Amino acid sequence: MTRNPVEKNSVVEKAPVAEKTAVTLLGLGAMGTALARTWLAAGHPLTVWNRTPARAAALAPEGARVAKDIADAVAASTLVIVCLLDDASVDEALAGADLAGKDVVNLTTSTPVQARARAEWARACGARYLDGGIMAVPPMIGVPEAGGYVFYSGSRDMFEQYRQTLGVPARTTYVGENAGFAALHDVALLSAMYGMFAGVAHAFALIRKEDIDPASLAPLLADWLVAMAPSVHQTAEQLRSGDYTTGVASNLAMQVAGTPTFVSTAEQQGVSPELLSPFFALMRRRLAEGSGENGKEGEEGLTGLIDLLVH
Ligand code: FVH
Helix, strand or coil: CCCCHHHHCCCCCCCCCCCCCEEEEECHHHHHHHHHHHHHCCCCCEEEEECCCCHHCCCCCCEEECCCHHHHHHCCCEEEECCCCCHHHHHHHCCCCCCCEEEEECCCCCHHHHHHHHHHHHHCCCEEEEEEEEEHHHCCCCCCHHEEEEEEEEEEHHHHHHHHHCCCCEEECCCCCCCCHHHHHHHHHHHHHHHHHHHHHHHHHHCCCCCCCCHHHHHHHHHHHHHHHHHHHHHHHHHCCCCCCCCCCCCCCCCHHHHHHHHHHHHHHHCCCCCCCCHHHHHHHHHCCCCCCHCCCCCCCCCCCCCCHHH
């Protein structure tokens, strides 16, 4: 009988276990704490620091090393991840920290200008820099099926080196060497989200005083928004080609003609049109000014409004 050589020698040869990257995490608010737990669960050595020490101490039983101060935290790992309230808090927390030779990943929400300035600042401190924009709320962290992810921009080498570690809390999407691009993508998507929230608020306001169950409107709204969402691809194609009339199903003239219906309905329902009015004003302006070089008069849809927004 042939015996398994491992059994014969009674020696179980284990594949070498890849060492997990050590992580220092600065900031243990709702998001920082969620991030921390995923790295701990994945077996990464994790050093934590938080301005209010109790939040860091709470993670010690889960295996985190609690740094005695920020200098101790920064010294503990090459990879230093920052998740603080805003750019000013990053300034305050890291003032005087020795970042020479460190790889800094800043997940604090910033503007693109702040992110680029932060990248310059990191370079001047002798550190490499990646900026991140988190497209998730804390309960989505460490739950891949929730669909959250993080935009990264800045040092490509750093992103490639830490891709696996950064992918532990949420999927990663690298959007370029320009350190401001993660923040820009983040804000672009969230701006679209607020536009959607504005429309949803107006829709619920319209039925507020009627005998209509909001819960019956909700699935209709959700399905309608999902049905309309793919129109972003047509908008993108029109912007790329410069022809704003391609595939237009509802032209601007027709849509402008319909706007009084929306305003009158709002008035009749006792609802302020203030969320819709600025958009309608842009639609009317575009129609009045003609379609510019990218659209044949009256045949374009809403893409021309984008040109009115850009100074
Ligand atoms: N939570 C969310 O839904 C969003 C989802 C998308 C991404 N954001 C951004 O993530 C950053 C951190 O957000 P957070 O949820 O952790 O925020 P908080 O729970 O409010 O915790 C804030 C942490 O920042 C610390 N902090 C504030 N000011 C300072 C300062 N001057 N110096 C040092 N640390 C500071 C605060 O410390 P403490 O109050 O516990 O002492 C918290 O650790 C953020 O950019 C979101 O936009 C989250």
